[in-house]
Amino acid sequence: MQKSLYYNVPGARRLSNYLWGLILSIGGSGFLLTGLSVYFNIPLLPIIKLETIQFFPQGLVMCFYGFLGLSLSLYIWLIIIWNLGQGFNEFNLEKGEIRIFRWGFPGKNRRIDLQYSIDDVQSIRVDIQEGLNPKRVIYLKLRGNREIPLTRAGQPISLQELENQAAELARVLQVSLEGI
Secondary structure, eight states: OOSEEEEEEOOSOOHHHHHHHHHHHHHHHHHHHHHHHHHHTOOSSTTOOGGGOOIIIIIHHHHHHHHHHHHHHHHHHHHHHHTTTOEEEEEETTTTEEEEEEEOSSSTTOEEEEEEEGGGEEEEEEEEEOSSSOEEEEEEEETTTEEEEOSOSSSOOOHHHHHHHHHHHHHHHTOEEEOO
């Protein structure tokens, strides 16, 4: 019998976040430079014809969109740098404890480190919702109707991987499996 299970949970360092950060950085810079070019009447971007754009209202709106795009890209880049959501799930059968660790936003609660006794586990619950925005989550159901998600947020895992991981957890922890 296994003495412990360890699952790595990837965080915000995904290809999609890098692409969104890059797209928003380039787009926001383009809009902001276009708006500033029109305001100062200096061609900061060689592909822009300043005569065709008036500062009020087009240039002003471009500055606003540029600032908004750069703000969102800064937020995404900070999330990537901090690697939000990255962590692990450890089920130690020798010690009889479960440890769930995640990285959060900087500050006093940056380290999210939850520890529970294996005796507190009632079941493993699987939540599968298909559609435009699919949701596939494994929950650790504890006494007191507390449910803790064990899978990563944002990018659903495959159904086969979800079922295998949930079945393995239920078998090792010797609890029931709900939702499949």
